[in-house]
Amino acid sequence: MSMTASPFVIGLRQLPYYDSLQTPEALASWFQQRLAEGLCEFDHSDLEKGQETLLGQAIDQLPNDRVRQLQFDMRVGVVPAQHNDDRFGAKYYDTRPEYLDAVVDRALSQLGLTQLNTLMLMRPDPLMDVEATGRTLDAIIDSGRARRIGVANFLPAQWRHLQGAMQTPLACQQMEMSIARSQMLFDGMWDSLLQDNMAGLAGSPLWGGRIFENQLGQVLKAMADTHQVSPAGIALAWLNTIPGQPRAVVGTLRSERLQSLAHDAGLTLSRPEWFALLEAVRACRVP
16 A cells, blocks of 8 residues: 655654544544645554544544545554653663564554554663564564554664664664754764665754744755745755755644644755854854
8 A cells, every 4th residue: 555655754653742633533633634634644653552442533533535535653662761660760772572473462552553553662772682573573563554664763873783683674763863963964863864764854944943043043044035835844854955855753743833834844955054054053064
């Protein structure tokens, strides 16, 4: 089945902080609006497993044709301290086969879906049995429980080690990436992704709103006025101009902001504009 590409991914991490979306009816209506706007890809993690009941209840209210449009990405492999009931209470990483199988089965059951769009390992696990984890990820693909496998916050040697234990090609890497966090474009990380035919997902593309402050904010506003889009639209256009076009994972759930970003999607910047934003955030000329 071919999948419609969403112009950006909507992260659901902030869902508990939106009082207006805390009923299945309200959340189902919100999903309907997003799908009508062509926004069909959503990012969820095992850290937020308490949300899955509400999400599942909302998805259950959607018509079948809308449910088929939903693309859920899920990041797994980090167990927060509050979910660790041993006496030490440490946050830890878990990429064991039994953990991965259980978390995928639980998420699909509670969400009421038959397949995840992307299953991503959230962090490189120093205790990973790479061969066992690789076999498990392949089995998850073979069983149809996920369409593709990705990683997050891995270094090239780490994803290549995992890839060597898998038959399934790794599809993507998610990492913090924005005008203010661009080191991967200069240290070889982005080139390694492209060389390995992996897509990039840019987490925190607006740097928690801080990119709209100070000199960078002024330049974003000026460019937004020139292009008749929002400053946030310019920030995503900065990403869209990069060869390979990393796709933003945005954190807002406000309908009006998502509509604005969808309206502005597809814009690219000129080379001088792109570097002007880089200079603004660095507060100095590029070398």
